[in-house]
Amino acid sequence: MDSILWQKIISIIENNERFVLSSHINPDCDALGSELALAEQLRSLGKTVNIINTDPVAANYRFLDRKQRIQQYSEKRHSRIIKKAEVVIVLDASGGWERLGAVGKALAQAEAIKLCIDHHPDATDFVDVAVVDTEASATGELIYDLIMAMGGSLSNNIAQSLYAAIVTDTGSFRFPKTSPRTHRITAELLVAGADPMYIYRQIYEQNLLETIQLKGHIMASIRTAANGQIAYYGVSQNTLKQFDVKTSELDGVASLGQLIGGVRVTIYCMELPQERVKISLRSDGTVTINQIAFGYGGGGHPSAAGAIAEGHLAEVMAEIIAKVEHLLS
Numbered sequence: 084m085d086s087i088l089w090q091k092i093i094s095i096i097e098n099n100e101r102f103v104l105s106s107h108i109n110p111d112c113d114a115l116g117s118e119l120a121l122a123e124q125l126r127s128l129g130k131t132v133n134i135i136n137t138d139p140v141a142a143n144y145r146f147l148d149r150k151q152r153i154q155q156y157s158e159k160r161h162s163r164i165i166k167k168a169e170v171v172i173v174l175d176a177s178g179g180w181e182r183l184g185a186v187g188k189a190l191a192q193a194e195a196i197k198l199c200i201d202h203h204p205d206a207t208d209f210v211d212v213a214v215v216d217t218e219a220s221a222t223g224e225l226i227y228d229l230i231m232a233m234g235g236s237l238s239n240n241i242a243q244s245l246y247a248a249i250v251t252d253t254g255s256f257r258f259p260k261t262s263p264r265t266h267r268i269t270a271e272l273l274v275a276g277a278d279p280m281y282i283y284r285q286i287y288e289q290n291l292l293e294t295i296q297l298k299g300h301i302m303a304s305i306r307t308a309a310n311g312q313i314a315y316y317g318v319s320q321n322t323l324k325q326f327d328v329k330t331s332e333l334d335g336v337a338s339l340g341q342l343i344g345g346v347r348v349t350i351y352c353m354e355l356p357q358e359r360v361k362i363s364l365r366s367d368g369t370v371t372i373n374q375i376a377f378g379y380g381g382g383g384h385p386s387a388a389g390a391i392a393e394g395h396l397a398e399v400m401a402e403i404i405a406k407v408e409h410l411l412s
């Protein structure tokens with residue numbers, strides 16, 4: 084990252100005392116880890132820091148925030164803090180204040196200097212200074228750079244937070260942005276005490292038995308089409324009830340089909356109340372599937388996209404299979 088840009092951020096940090104950090108709705112580990120690491124660095128300089136997000140910290144990420152530094156936004160509790168803030172730093176989110184949910188509305192009104200540090204390629208004209216590096220595998224990489232540029236040190240907490248940010252955003256060091264730099268940074272985090280086994284177990288191995296059993300049921304129902312190039316499966320509201328599993332616990336189900344050799348596209352459909360169906364599409368990168376999601380008013384990346392359609396589960400599924408077959412032919 085361009086050190087002149089960091090110098091700009093560092094002089095803003097040095098010249099101010101009251102900071103608010105925030106990130107996107109449904110904050111992931113990169114959002115939370117980046118917030119916690121930067122907050123600790125700022126506090127070590129004697130700054131006053133509030134981390135305020137719209138959504139609460141998900142249960143499997145709470146180990147990062149044992150001291151409960153991360154606050155869930157409420158207008159009553161936070162309007163004064165936001166009003167008095169001198170600097171607002173948005174992490175792991177660009178594209179506008181809407182990405183932040185309710186707290187974004189409040190922060191947009193603040194008189195503070197507004198900064199954004201991110202690795203997404205979205206517009207940054209909503210802030211005064213933005214540091215965006217789309218080559219970074221995670222915002223956590225950029226926070227590492229910033230802490231180093233400030234001459235800060237890596238406490239055990241900072242190391243755990245940034246490791247969690249990077250291991251999740253790289254899909255455990257396999258996604259395309261995983262670079263030599265990612266591994267060099269990660270090496271330093273290990274030196275500073277990040278514990279890979281512990282962090283992995285906290286994030287990925289806290290499932291309920293019911294969830295694993297439902298995943299087993301879904302896996303047993305996987306079918307293929309187009310000579311094994313398409314995997315498809317669905318789950319009904321009845322099945323969710325039968326297994327007593329909340330939809331929020333079904334992370335990772337959308338990519339189960341990609342575990343099968345030869346599968347290029349996975350179609351996963353989940354029945355929603357009121358005759359709607361949530362469609363999730365994954366591809367192995369050899370075919371672009373977000374155009375199908377766009378057709379239903381959805382969105383996403385070329386190899387991971389989704390949408391919500393009207394209709395019955397089986398009908399919607401058949402429709403999507405036909406569209407993907409056409410795409411592959």
Ligand SMILES: [Mn+2]
Binds near residue numbers: 113114175202220222
């Ligand atoms: Mn990220």
